[in-house]
Amino acid sequence: MESLGLPPLNSLTTSKQRFQKNQSRKLKGRIDNFSCSKPSSLKLKPCYSTHYYHHSSIRMSADNEDDPAKQMKEMNAARKRWEALIREEKVKVLTPREAGYAIQLSYKTLLDVRPSTEHKKAWVKGSTWIPIFDVDDKLDAGTVSKKITDFMMGGWWSGIPTLSYDNQFISKVEKKFPKDTDLIVACQKGLSRSLAACEQLYAAGYRNLFWVQGGLEAAEEEDLDRDGPQPFKFAGIGGVSEFLGWTDQQRAAAAKEGWSYRLVFSARLVGLFLLADALFIGAQQATHYLQDLRS
Helix, strand or coil, rough: HHHHHHCCCCCCCHHHHHHHHHHHHHHHHHCCCCCCCCCCCCCCCCCCCCCCCCCCCCCCCCCCCCCCCHHHHHHHHHHHHHHHHCCCCCEEEEEEHHHHHHHHHHHCCEECCCCHHCCCCCECCCCCEEEEEEEECCCHHHHHHHHHHHHHHHHHHHHHCCEEEEECHHHHHHCCCCCCEEEEEECCCCHHHHHHHHHHHHHHCCCCCEECCHHHHHCCCCCCCCCCCCCHHHHHCHHHHHHHHHCCHHHHHHHHHHHHHHHHHHHHHHHHHHHHHHHHHHHHHHHHHHHHHHH
């Protein structure tokens, strides 16, 4: 408790005492050792086809966006740096449940670094949202070309937009929080974006950093005080796969909810086939009509 900077038990309210009693049995071994907890091995892998723009601490360049080999090399180098941050305990590791526990009982700040497409679906009450990557809304030729490529390469299915790095990320954080603030950094999946944010924050002088392993997607509903129209697990899905209910998150929900949940997406699939048939028949009829006009 003291390593978290939590108040004495006799100063907590009755509701917090009950919360602590229920959680301490499961979390005691980890909560009491936040300052030294770290996973035995971190297997980090990129989960978003994000376009990374040049920054000294990320060390990724827009000039290499079209070279997959260089992108992979840079990502591998970044993963090694992030693993070193965890291994050397410069950034401490929390599970989503531990993060919720720390926020409620020690009033630590959760820094949400997800893009707007995910944040608007679900967010932690009282958190601060400063995205490190956000939707690239520029309309220059290069950006439009990237958006088309991303869409054709799977964006239509996953709903993942083209993202760009915010060069003002650190300055925005510095305006909100002094360097001695305890910051719990979270993204959707707890991989590249939150770790990149931790790396930059540490380089900028922040020393009390906590990383949410697994991200908000790994949180159960009781772990964090959620606000927004959807559960945390659904905040990172989109596109046709979400519409048809074919994401892993929706399949897991369907297994719990039963046929009533699956029926909605089955109806959507049938409707999609009917629409495709109608368009095909309409195209045939239009072709015949044009041929009749020409004759």
